[in-house]
Amino acid sequence: MSFFGFDTNLPRDRQQGGPSRGFFENPDPFAEVARAQAQDDDDGIDFEDTYDGLGDQLDDDQDVFNDDTFGGADAGPGSGGQVGRDFDFFGTTAKVADVIGEEQVRYALQNPSAAPMPAQEQANASAAMPTATTNTPSTKRTGYEKYSDPDFIPDLQAKSSVWGISQKKPEPAQPMSRRPMMSLEEVEAQMRQRSQPGHMMHPQSSMSQHPGDPSYHPPSQFPQGVPEGFPAIPPEYLRAAIEKGVLPPGMPGLPPGIAELHGAPVMSGPRPMRGPQSQMPPQVIPQQGPRNVGPTQGQQGQHVQQMPPPPSRGPNGGLPVITNPQQIMHLTEEQRNAYLVEDAKRAKRNHKIFLLSRGNGLMTPQDKNFITRIQLQQLVAAAGNVADADAEAVLAEDFYYQVYSQIRGAPRQHPHQPLGHFAQTYLLQTGNRLGGHGNRRAFQSADNHMQRMQQQVQRAVEAAKAKPKNKQLIIEGSLGKISFSNAKAPKPMLNIKRPDSSEGPRPKKVQSDLSLSDRKSILTNIESVYSALMAMEDMERTMPPPPEEGDAEAIQAHMEWRQKVHLLNQKLWRALKVMEPIVPNSTTPHPFIAFLSYPKGKKAIPRIFRHIDQEQRVTILTMIVVHLDSLDVVRLAQPVPGEAQPSLAVRESIDLFSLAVMPSLLGYVNEAPFNIIIGLLGLIIAQTHVQTVARTKVGLGILTMLLSRAEIVKEAGQASERDWQQWVEKFNVLFDTLEPALADIFPGAINTGDDMYVWQFLAAVGIGASPEQQQRLVIAVKDRVMETVGYSKTLPADMASQRLGNVNLFMRAIGLDVELLG
Amino acid sequence: MLFFSFFKTLTNQVVTIELKNDIRIRGILKSVDQYLNIKLDDIEVLDLDKYPHLSSVKSMFIRGSVVRYVMLPRSEVDVGLLEDATRREAANQVGKAR
Numbered sequence: 001m002s003f004f005g006f007d008t009n010l011p012r013d014r015q016q017g018g019p020s021r022g023f024f025e026n027p028d029p030f031a032e033v034a035r036a037q038a039q040d041d042d043d044g045i046d047f048e049d050t051y052d053g054l055g056d057q058l059d060d061d062q063d064v065f066n067d068d069t070f071g072g073a074d075a076g077p078g079s080g081g082q083v084g085r086d087f088d089f090f091g092t093t094a095k096v097a098d099v100i101g102e103e104q105v106r107y108a109l110q111n112p113s114a115a116p117m118p119a120q121e122q123a124n125a126s127a128a129m130p131t132a133t134t135n136t137p138s139t140k141r142t143g144y145e146k147y148s149d150p151d152f153i154p155d156l157q158a159k160s161s162v163w164g165i166s167q168k169k170p171e172p173a174q175p176m177s178r179r180p181m182m183s184l185e186e187v188e189a190q191m192r193q194r195s196q197p198g199h200m201m202h203p204q205s206s207m208s209q210h211p212g213d214p215s216y217h218p219p220s221q222f223p224q225g226v227p228e229g230f231p232a233i234p235p236e237y238l239r240a241a242i243e244k245g246v247l248p249p250g251m252p253g254l255p256p257g258i259a260e261l262h263g264a265p266v267m268s269g270p271r272p273m274r275g276p277q278s279q280m281p282p283q284v285i286p287q288q289g290p291r292n293v294g295p296t297q298g299q300q301g302q303h304v305q306q307m308p309p310p311p312s313r314g315p316n317g318g319l320p321v322i323t324n325p326q327q328i329m330h331l332t333e334e335q336r337n338a339y340l341v342e343d344a345k346r347a348k349r350n351h352k353i354f355l356l357s358r359g360n361g362l363m364t365p366q367d368k369n370f371i372t373r374i375q376l377q378q379l380v381a382a383a384g385n386v387a388d389a390d391a392e393a394v395l396a397e398d399f400y401y402q403v404y405s406q407i408r409g410a411p412r413q414h415p416h417q418p419l420g421h422f423a424q425t426y427l428l429q430t431g432n433r434l435g436g437h438g439n440r441r442a443f444q445s446a447d448n449h450m451q452r453m454q455q456q457v458q459r460a461v462e463a464a465k466a467k468p469k470n471k472q473l474i475i476e477g478s479l480g481k482i483s484f485s486n487a488k489a490p491k492p493m494l495n496i497k498r499p500d501s502s503e504g505p506r507p508k509k510v511q512s513d514l515s516l517s518d519r520k521s522i523l524t525n526i527e528s529v530y531s532a533l534m535a536m537e538d539m540e541r542t543m544p545p546p547p548e549e550g551d552a553e554a555i556q557a558h559m560e561w562r563q564k565v566h567l568l569n570q571k572l573w574r575a576l577k578v579m580e581p582i583v584p585n586s587t588t589p590h591p592f593i594a595f596l597s598y599p600k601g602k603k604a605i606p607r608i609f610r611h612i613d614q615e616q617r618v619t620i621l622t623m624i625v626v627h628l629d630s631l632d633v634v635r636l637a638q639p640v641p642g643e644a645q646p647s648l649a650v651r652e653s654i655d656l657f658s659l660a661v662m663p664s665l666l667g668y669v670n671e672a673p674f675n676i677i678i679g680l681l682g683l684i685i686a687q688t689h690v691q692t693v694a695r696t697k698v699g700l701g702i703l704t705m706l707l708s709r710a711e712i713v714k715e716a717g718q719a720s721e722r723d724w725q726q727w728v729e730k731f732n733v734l735f736d737t738l739e740p741a742l743a744d745i746f747p748g749a750i751n752t753g754d755d756m757y758v759w760q761f762l763a764a765v766g767i768g769a770s771p772e773q774q775q776r777l778v779i780a781v782k783d784r785v786m787e788t789v790g791y792s793k794t795l796p797a798d799m800a801s802q803r804l805g806n807v808n809l810f811m812r813a814i815g816l817d818v819e820l821l822g
Numbered sequence: 823m824l825f826f827s828f829f830k831t832l833t834n835q836v837v838t839i840e841l842k843n844d845i846r847i848r849g850i851l852k853s854v855d856q857y858l859n860i861k862l863d864d865i866e867v868l869d870l871d872k873y874p875h876l877s878s879v880k881s882m883f884i885r886g887s888v889v890r891y892v893m894l895p896r897s898e899v900d901v902g903l904l905e906d907a908t909r910r911e912a913a914n915q916v917g918k919a920r
Contacts, residue, residue, distance in 0.1 A: 398827045399827060399906070
């Protein structure tokens with residue numbers, strides 16, 4: 001019955017339909033349908049109800065009525081007996097299955113009050129039944145017709161019974177009388193139905209309507225047809241609910257009419273029915289739609305005066321009002337509400353989609369990109385001129401990567417890198433790109449649009465980053481601070497007040513004053529030097545272009561820049577502490593010397609020398625020379641008896657000094673005026689233990705540096721006679737001081753380490769020495785020369801030539817050659 | 823951002839990553855993000871016999887928080903520059919803190 005869509009009827013039918021249908025039993029077909037429907041929906045309930053009625057009535061009637069009917073059948077033609085057998089068989093099975101299911105359904109769903117009512121009615125009807133059944137044999141024929149008809153009739157009657165509660169009794173009474181007759185007929189009908197299962201449903205529906213009354217066929221069908229025709233239950237329910245409220249007054253009038261209708265058809269219906277049966281099935285289907293409108297309205301007009309618009313409801317609504325308790329009302333309302341809400345939602349959504357879809361396809365992707373770019377530009381503009389600060393910001397955030405890739409050309413080192421990396425690199429270096437990267441240019445132009453987009457997004461992001469500089473927001477009245485956080489600056493869990501700068505550093509300074517050269521303060525000094533250095537390097541990078549004449553603004557900018565550089569230079573100079581007073585015989589080394597004793601300090605020297613003037617350079621050189629023998633690389637490098645060479649750490653620091661500091665010093669010395677060289681030599685002689693200094697690589701290196709510079713000056717004829725005299729005096733003193741130690745200046749035994757720097761020093765001495773001094777020099781180092789020559793013969797060719805070359809450096813300085821020793 | 827900046831320079835270098843669960847993975851560093859999540863290619867798991875389930879893995883994405891160590895090619899690190907970058911980072915942090 002789901003076909004018909006009798007959702008509304010079913011629940012109502014269930015309650016009251018049971019008894020009414022019981023009169024017109026349709027055991028098999030309905031039973032099957034009812035089962036299926038019970039699982040599905042209300043439609044099934046109708047059939048179940050019919051079954052219920054059958055079962056109940058059968059049970060009640062079995063004792064007397066069955067016998068009578070069978071007897072009557074016996075009295076009639078043999079066909080009746082056959083039918084009876086089939087009927088028994090079928091009926092028993094139907095009873096068992098249907099009754100059980102029906103009872104369960106009843107108890108669960110139906111109102112307790114509703115169930116008893118039909119039972120009583122049935123009982124009454126059953127009493128009348130026998131008379132009707134026994135009345136005429138013709139009833140059998142009619143019964144056949146009724147069979148097909150009655151199957152559907154029960155629906156009609158159920159409805160009618162619902163409407164006309166008060167008159168139900170008369171209605172059921174007649175159907176009841178049919179019942180036994182119907183049961184026989186039903187058997188045949190079942191047979192037919194079985195043979196034509198597919199047609200069953202339609203014919204039934206038509207049949208049920210027709211049996212009600214041939215004359216009323218249209219109206220009778222409508223009630224069923226209407227519900228079937230209208231799958232949309234909700235509106236019906238709504239109307240039914242409305243009707244319920246309204247109907248009660250009108251109800252009484254309706255039932256009589258219905259009762260008459262039903263009653264009349266029952267009596268006369270059977271005969272005419274047969275003709276219709278065959279016709280009905282086709283009719284029902286096409287007619288349902290149109291009939292619903294016209295006839296239903298007519299019925300409604302009759303039945304429900306107030307409910308003309310919902311024809312189908314007329315019947316449906318009437319049923320619930322009579323039979324169904326308020327539960328049904330609520331259910332229907334809920335369902336209807338839900339349905340309405342759903343429908344409204346859907347309609348709204350569709351409308352929205354429609355509105356939105358109006359502009360579909362108006363813009364091309366290019367248009368969209370263009371607008372996106374405009375938006376991004378505005379975003380960037382709103383965030384301030386980020387592009388200007390870009391380079392600085394990127395450098396601050398990404399210093400290592402930026403500089404590293406500039407130094408090593410990191411991205412371009414790997415041509416196999418995917419294109420994406422280029423783009424990424426480009427993005428990361430927005431605006432900071434160095435010129436001359438042809439490759440990148442090509443990529444840029446190739447994907448120019450996307451590049452620009454990415455660039456702008458990057459800027460926008462940067463701007464967004466830069467914006468919330470105030471990391472905390474204190475709203476008046478709030479109990480705490482609202483802090484913003486992001487991946488780079490996570491929300492601080494602790495908010496500790498920093499001491500004012502005036503309070504904090506003070507104690508530190510006192511401490512550093514007390515111990516200028518303890519480890520911590522030295523490291524602090526080094527760091528301050530570095531920070532000053534970096535500031536200066538930043539200044540160097542931001543140097544404005546050299547001003548052109550007449551450009552006052554540029555000149556002004558340049559002047560300001562120079563001023564800043566000068567200030568930074570002063571800061572650096574102070575941080576170096578070169579000018580700290582020299583405390584003779586102090587146990588703590590001079591701050592600058594201490595500075596140089598750390599690798600970090602040594603490494604800073606080349607960078608420092610780039611940013612200081614000549615005067616400052618000579619000052620540094622002087623400081624180093626004066627403290628030569630307290631320099632760690634000299635003091636710790638003294639050969640220890642029993643050990644071939646200094647410890648690894650010392651050797652490393654010596655190497656570092658030679659690599660980092662010496663070139664800077666040499667660079668200055670090579671340009672230094674002669675008098676400074678003379679002065680420095682004098683300082684070495686006066687302030688340091690020359691013999692000690694000479695036994696170290698660094699010491700010898702500095703001496704070599706000075707001596708060779710003097711020789712170059714002399715060769716170039718730049719030295720005045722007086723200066724030269726001064727120099728010779730100092731040299732003589734130096735030579736006399738060194739002569740006894742000449743044999744000890746070599747590092748360890750002949751087979752250890754590199755002694756080239758010694759030969760270099762000896763060569764420098766030999767060039768500047770007088771012939772007599774040269775002779776003494778040769779005598780002093782003769783053993784070492786011979787040893788080296790002999791040793792080199794045991795070495796591989798390349799190493800031998802290297803060692804001999806070193807010796808030859810000295811030999812040639814004094815006009816000799818290793819070959820002569822051959 | 824210092825470490826992010828630093829690791830970016832090591833892309834396409836072979837690095838060895840030790841996870842906090844002691845698994846050590848050597849592979850080509852493909853990319854790094856600000857959380858120091860790491861993408862490795864052509865990976866090779868050291869002590870593979872202890873982690874056979876990784877034997878068929880060719881590349882992986884490592885969440886930064888599970889990394890214990892990253893072992894770098896020494897030649898690819900500019901120590902002096904890194905020192906300066908560290909100083910800058912420290913200066914930036916100080917500046918931000920105030």
